[in-house]
Amino acid sequence: MEENEEHISSDDELFEHFKFTASEGQEPLRVDKFLMNFIENATRNKIQQAIKAGNVLVNDAPVKANHKVKARDVVRVVLAHPPHENLLVAEEIPLDLIYEDKEVVVVNKPAGMVVHPGHGNYSGTLVNGLIYHFEHLPKNSNERPGLVHRIDKNTSGLLVVAKTEFAMANLASQFFNRTTDRLYYALVWGSVEEEQGTITGNIGRSFKNRLQMDVFPEGDFGKHAVTHYKVIERFNYVTLVECKLETGRTHQIRAHFKYIGHPLFNDERYGGDRILKGTTYTKYKQFVENCFKVLPRQALHAKTLGFEHPVSKKRLFFDSPMPEDMVQCLEKWRAYTVNQQEKK
Incomplete structure (x- = not known):
């Protein structure tokens, strides 16, 4: 499977543009079900609305929801989502802080909370709560304030968050070198x-x-x-x-x-x-x-x-x-x- 994802903007909207090439072993599968397997947090309704709008193309031709994707087909889909700058809105979300000092914060994340904003989860994330509680958090290479590691949405437990650029660089090195x-x-x-x-x-x-x-x-x-x-x-x-x-x-x-x-x-x-x-x-x-x-x-x-x-x-x-x-x-x-x- 080859996958390319890019973001393109129009006058006042930002879109997520996905491109998937079905593998050689792909058995015929409805395009809506195919996309549900490949786009995280995308709802069936959102995909079907994109299909109705002509925003789902197989081999560059608009298709209906019951179209079957086959081996080596190229599937493209454009889904609208809020502008990137709006993804990082501070929200008053209660956080279970285990430890805090000038450099780091340790958070006990509950199950069900997404760590950072992304497709289908633009609010209510740990990052939205962090930027409300702490000003000027450093951003990592993916523009995610304070994060040096993450755990899945439905996994509970501990995360360390960096409050300064130095702490972020140092902690990133520890995770990279497997000393945590x-x-x-x-x-x-x-x-x-x-x-x-x-x-x-x-x-x-x-x-x-x-x-x-x-x-x-x-x-x-x-x-x-x-x-x-x-x-x-x-x-x-x-x-x-x-x-x-x-x-x-x-x-x-x-x-x-x-x-x-x-x-x-x-x-x-x-x-x-x-x-x-x-x-x-x-x-x-x-x-x-x-x-x-x-x-x-x-x-x-x-x-x-x-x-x-x-x-x-x-x-x-x-x-x-x-x-x-x-x-x-x-x-x-x-x-x-x-x-x-x-x-x-």
Whole structure:
């Protein structure tokens, strides 16, 4: 899959212009569904409106929603969005600040909050809240104030934010040189065989679904990625694991655990929102569905974060408790496991 994305402006509007070339292995697929797989946070309605407006072209010809995209087709789409300068509007959003000094801020991000504005998420992001609470945050190379790393929208947990240019450069170097310490807790499907282990495999954008990352074990595509893990608690059909990142690739934990056959519990994007392990009993299915309702996202929490303070050089370490939705889900699995053992 080849993908080019550019931004073009008209007199008073800015557009996002996407271009996708379907891979050789692309099976015929409706163009609206094809675009849903490739444009993050774009709604079906927005795509269909673009189609009606003649803004979706396949091989340079406008098409209808039921047009089938085939191998090597070139698909172009233009979607309107607010001007770039309006993406960085300060908003009075309450933030859970774990630590703050003149150089850095450590934030505990709730699940459901997007880290920075982008297509489909122009407000309510962590960055919108940060620029309200803190003036003159430095911008990184992508014009995102204060950010030196990020976590997914539906992942909860700790982030460090730079308040000065020096802190940003210093922290960026620490992340690049892998001298930070980050531990995640994840609930994954299945009984992980080893008590601890390491997952190694290049991670790159999927050729079939651009919203997913795939593992390329031969190293012929993607970027080198290493995840260390150890089992914290077992619940027969799911396992709570602690993950230590040696690298920080997009969706690294989610992609790596899917690759070894243990997708994250209720991870819709990577297939974990289906009942993958367990029994066929109706009561069990109802139990899992209730767990999904309690935890309506992937079971992933950025629990700890350690780094060297840019100025004092003191090693700082922060720990955040697991959020209530994960706690409730784990309690359900704990009770279910005990109940099953008592029946034996």
